[in-house]
Amino acid sequence: MNQHILIVEDQFVEANHLRIMLQRAGYTVCGVARSVEQAEELLEKEKPYLVLLDIFLAGNKTGIDFAVQLREQNVPFIYLSANSNEEVLNAAKATHPNGFLVKPFRENDLLVALQIAQYHHENGLESQLRKETQLQTQLANITTEPAGREQKLLMIAQVLQPFIPFDFVTAAVTCAGAEGKTDLLHLRRVGFNEYQTITPEGFAIIANLKPHELTALQARHTAPADVAFRNDLYPRPMPGGPTLRGLIADVFSMKSVLDLPLPAVSKGGPVLYFSFYSRRPDAFAAQHAALGRRVRPFLLLATQSLHWPVVNVPTEKPAYAPPSTSQNAVFEGIIGNSPQLTEVFDLVSQVAPADTSVLITGESGTGKERVAESIHALSARSGKPLVKVNCAALPTNLIESELFGHERGAFTGAFERRTGRFEQASNGTIFLDEIGDMPLETQVKLLRVLQQKEIERIGGKAPVKVNIRIIAATNRNLEKEVAEGRFRLDLYYRLNVFPIHLPSLAERREDIPFLVDHFVRVYAGKIGRKISGVSDKTLKSLMAYDWPGNIRELENLIERSVLLAKGHVIEQIPLPVNKPKELPEKTEEVRLKTIFENERDYIIQVLQKCNGRIRGEDGAAAILNIPPTTLGSKMKKLGIKRNYTF
Numbered sequence: 001m002n003q004h005i006l007i008v009e010d011q012f013v014e015a016n017h018l019r020i021m022l023q024r025a026g027y028t029v030c031g032v033a034r035s036v037e038q039a040e041e042l043l044e045k046e047k048p049y050l051v052l053l054d055i056f057l058a059g060n061k062t063g064i065d066f067a068v069q070l071r072e073q074n075v076p077f078i079y080l081s082a083n084s085n086e087e088v089l090n091a092a093k094a095t096h097p098n099g100f101l102v103k104p105f106r107e108n109d110l111l112v113a114l115q116i117a118q119y120h121h122e123n124g125l126e127s128q129l130r131k132e133t134q135l136q137t138q139l140a141n142i143t144t145e146p147a148g149r150e151q152k153l154l155m156i157a158q159v160l161q162p163f164i165p166f167d168f169v170t171a172a173v174t175c176a177g178a179e180g181k182t183d184l185l186h187l188r189r190v191g192f193n194e195y196q197t198i199t200p201e202g203f204a205i206i207a208n209l210k211p212h213e214l215t216a217l218q219a220r221h222t223a224p225a226d227v228a229f230r231n232d233l234y235p236r237p238m239p240g241g242p243t244l245r246g247l248i249a250d251v252f253s254m255k256s257v258l259d260l261p262l263p264a265v266s267k268g269g270p271v272l273y274f275s276f277y278s279r280r281p282d283a284f285a286a287q288h289a290a291l292g293r294r295v296r297p298f299l300l301l302a303t304q305s306l307h308w309p310v311v312n313v314p315t316e317k318p319a320y321a322p323p324s325t326s327q328n329a330v331f332e333g334i335i336g337n338s339p340q341l342t343e344v345f346d347l348v349s350q351v352a353p354a355d356t357s358v359l360i361t362g363e364s365g366t367g368k369e370r371v372a373e374s375i376h377a378l379s380a381r382s383g384k385p386l387v388k389v390n391c392a393a394l395p396t397n398l399i400e401s402e403l404f405g406h407e408r409g410a411f412t413g414a415f416e417r418r419t420g421r422f423e424q425a426s427n428g429t430i431f432l433d434e435i436g437d438m439p440l441e442t443q444v445k446l447l448r449v450l451q452q453k454e455i456e457r458i459g460g461k462a463p464v465k466v467n468i469r470i471i472a473a474t475n476r477n478l479e480k481e482v483a484e485g486r487f488r489l490d491l492y493y494r495l496n497v498f499p500i501h502l503p504s505l506a507e508r509r510e511d512i513p514f515l516v517d518h519f520v521r522v523y524a525g526k527i528g529r530k531i532s533g534v535s536d537k538t539l540k541s542l543m544a545y546d547w548p549g550n551i552r553e554l555e556n557l558i559e560r561s562v563l564l565a566k567g568h569v570i571e572q573i574p575l576p577v578n579k580p581k582e583l584p585e586k587t588e589e590v591r592l593k594t595i596f597e598n599e600r601d602y603i604i605q606v607l608q609k610c611n612g613r614i615r616g617e618d619g620a621a622a623i624l625n626i627p628p629t630t631l632g633s634k635m636k637k638l639g640i641k642r643n644y645t646f
């Protein structure tokens with residue numbers, strides 16, 4: 001295996017020390033770069049297997065700038081850094097490093113970080129390649145589907161979703177032959193695998209545009225020149241009026257965008273492109289752009305049979321069979337459509353068909369078991385058993401016989417031969433809940449199952465081959481357990497091939513109203529009562545509560561309240577005393593700001609920055625790039641007073 005490592009570190013002593021440690025452990029150091037420029041040269045020349053990357057370097061560019069290139073080229077890297085401020089750390093995190101070592105670190109920390117990075121990179125790469133091949137096939141298959149334009153776009157969106165995390169997509173075609181005219185269609189993600197199609201006319205109604213404003217907006221719109229992403233979208237007034245992009249950001253609260261233009265089929269012919277938007281500010285990174293570039297030929301194939309009015313080809317009559325809803329059905333009982341939860345759905349649908357081990361983390365009651373069930377249900381093993389084991393509930397002296405089984409007479413009291421849970425799960429999935437509570441001795445045996453795919457019954461003469469997929473879950477911090485010697489490092493990184501973290505309920509409060517509705521319906525239905533929901537006041541208090549027990553706690557409270565309810569509406573749910581959180585004034589999901597409010601807020605913000613100055617070089621009008629008189633009339637229209645106190 002190529003073990004060439006590139007060190008990017010501007011401190012000579014530290015770089016030298018690193019080189020010695022690496023060589024001692026059998027690695028080859030293929031170069032030491034002090035700046036990003038040197039690192040770029042060495043990357044090109046030496047093709048390192050892995051890069052150890054300091055953040056602050058000689059020269060203008062930082063390690064974070066270089067990381068973007070590494071990600072694009074799929075070269076794993078580990079940051080080496082002294083304690084940095086939060087902003088730097090967040091920027092570093094957004095490049096998805098394969099490890100992070102805080103200086104000073106011990107030799108052993110370095111070697112372990114290298115092993116983990118290597119292991120994950122190889123496994124990640126392999127499964128990524130497998131998934132990408134699958135994506136390419138799915139895109140190519142869409143070409144021959146007997147479906148209309150909208151339906152094909154929907155299919156394309158569905159197959160791309162696990163790879164490009166978007167909440168809104170615009171598909172457009174511009175045609176030079178039609179005087180630069182653009183035709184477009186938007187899809188808005190409203191749930192897992194659920195999309196709302198928005199026509200330009202529909203968009204105009206939502207954005208409160210008059211027909212001539214919509215025409216002007218589309219005429220101004222140009223196709224992006226290249227694949228690119230931006231993570232800082234915010235509505236800003238433009239001199240020539242709002243842009244399509246600005247309006248989408250404004251009306252639908254989108255914070256980042258990835259543009260993916262497809263190559264023109266013929267010179268001067270129509271250009272089709274996609275703009276993917278996300279509600280998250282840091283949704284897109286170099287690897288999404290790189291993936292976009294790689295799948296462009298397949299996307300082109302998939303979109304070739306789309307007919308757009310602008311290219312003067314009559315639209316096909318849709319003869320469309322809806323796509324399979326099996327994924328939707330699997331996620332049916334998992335309520336919520338917050339970005340955090342839809343991201344979990346995406347991860348589940350990505351990993352389910354592969355046979356990789358999955359580690360689900362999250363606080364108690366966040367739905368880890370539900371997610372494990374979904375993975376199994378969406379996998380090729382769905383017809384086979386899903387065996388659940390709660391490792392915390394098994395007595396230490398029985399855990400091995402429970403998991404691996406025993407032969408008759410293996411120990412006192414073993415009157416019968418017993419088939420262990422692993423064998424029961426043969427050809428299916430085993431769900432090891434609370435894996436963090438597994439005793440160290442059992443962990444060794446589990447490692448053997450993972451490595452050799454075989455178990456040994458207690459008292460057995462020979463190992464037994466098993467074909468199982470392992471899904472593990474824990475509410476513990478496994479990294480901490482490893483550091484404190486309670487969890488084996490080798491087992492940790494074998495299990496942590498595909499981690500899925502479930503957000504706590506407090507992190508996704510916007511899902512609370514949907515969950516409340518769902519549980520009221522379920523429990524009222526069970527006892528045959530007609531209860532329509534909870535009062536506004538009660539819902540407000542539920543949204544402000546901290547939910548230490550997450551969804552399980554919410555479910556139990558609703559069940560009890562349904563039983564105790566006097567009328568058709570639950571007026572009161574007694575919440576355990578914990579300090580209620582200040583509810584944000586309004587969450588994005590509950591109410592979207594209007595363009596009017598956004599423009600007003602933005603102007604006030606700029607005025608505050610300029611201490612109320614309108615004219616002059618540092619005045620608000622210059623920053624907003626509009627004449628002071630226009631700003632004056634805008635302020636009047638938006639009700640912003642000149643003597644606004646800043």
Ligand SMILES: Nc1ncnc2c1ncn2[C@@H]1O[C@H](COP(=O)(O)OP(=O)(O)OP(=O)(O)O)[C@@H](O)[C@H]1O
Nearest residue numbers: 333334335363364365366367368369370475551552
């Ligand atoms: N998104 C959801 N929508 C509806 N019900 C949910 C959702 N997530 C979890 N639940 C319900 O909440 C309860 C707790 O879920 P689950 O047992 O999967 O949590 P867990 O994280 O495995 O908990 P623990 O760590 O305590 O084992 C279950 O009744 C489950 O059906």
